[in-house]
Amino acid sequence: MLDMARRGKRPCEIAELTGMSPNAVSCRLSYWRKRGVNVAPARSGPLPARRKICATGVAEDLRDLLKVHADLRGVTVGVLARDILDRAARDNLIDAVLDDKETDA
Known part of the structure; x- marks a missing residue:
């Protein structure tokens, strides 16, 4: 830093x-x-454009599950959620994560 x-x-x-x-x-x-x-x-x-995500609409039990992983990485739940979404979208993993249907995207 x-x-x-x-x-x-x-x-x-x-x-x-x-x-x-x-x-x-x-x-x-x-x-x-x-x-x-x-x-x-x-x-x-x-200032550079900032990507923000608000995790306040997430159920408390899900936030608790994410918090464990966020704490291990030294980041907030919001940062972890943003990073998960970013990685899933950029690596074309949405279908694999949701496993609900193939979209051929």
Whole structure:
């Protein structure tokens, strides 16, 4: 994370790459700056497009199942859900995951 910040990555970009929240990244960078570590301030300019997913509509028992795997990876349930959807879609695994019908997509 520190190396990414030194190369000028924004906290939101570092968060996206590491699975941490942008606030957690900013706090950690602030911690290092206060202790004299040379970390450049975040670049100005337009923020990159962010992919967001809201896992609040997910049943609590399912969130609990996902939370176990999210915790093992050090990410939030929302980040894990987004990553699962991203991987399933990009690797054309929707039919295999749902196993309800073949769509030849």
